[in-house]
Amino acid sequence: MAGNYWQFDLESPEELPFLAGQYVSVRAADDGRRRSYSIASVPDGNKIELLIDVTPMGLGSKFFLARNEGDTVEILGPLGRFTLPPSPKKVLFVATGSGIVPFRPMIRELLEKRGFTDEIHLDWGMRYEEDLFWIDEFKKLEADHPNFKFDVVLSKPTKKWSACSGHVNDCLIKHRVSWEGWEAFLCGNQEMIEEVAVTLSGLGVRREDVHFEKFF
């Protein structure tokens, strides 16, 4: 996809029902060690997409980099409860790095399947511009759906970068003085989740309206 981010398309012999935001556990070693990956695609019959950040070059990275087209992998799933409620409020998604993955199907489900018309805001923090992916897709969603707003925040921008820079936390404060009445979904590194949860609490978001996935 870009930089150290790779997309893998998996096809199951059977229907693979799941909810946007869920993950699968992939058997990554013969001794039973597994790694968890959020599903990057919207529910679509027997296919799923996984987005793997191979930067850590750990067990999961090496396992996927060693796969060839047509190989078989064993997955367990769908798993997880980081999913959309039946009737969300205005929705804020905050991600860093590959934490964007569960939000892609969640946002597409809200906009394209549910016809959600209330506001949706996505803040995505990355280090470098060259690592960005799915930008055209999010821009198209933004163009097609006036209620969807999308911002990228770079922590290591070049001089020509004119959008938000720093941490996602900084960008949130710039956008609004209050996020009261919003429901927030956070996914990414643990420090970000803790910082943003505190920030949002100070900006009017109720604790029970902040949902997060911490296993990145």
Added chain:
Amino acid sequence: MAVADQTYTVGSENKPTKTKYQVKVINDKCIGAASCVAVAAMTFKLNDANKADIIDQDGNVDSEKLLAAQSCPTAAIEVIDMATGEKIWPK
């Protein structure tokens, strides 16, 4: 790339009488992802604090308890073989 062995286990159909693996939840590591509940629903449940609790050590067969531990994204479940005292998981 193809997918094999997708598993949708929700607990043993025949409750085992006695299992040899004992499971233990490391509370600080548990993030409430609930993979253990999906894999071994008769052994684990989530409590009000969104942490996994053990409801019955013999609720699922050993292989399901081990898979529940292996599928935990934060390795928050330990598996001990009660016959030998060996820690089976994490290795």
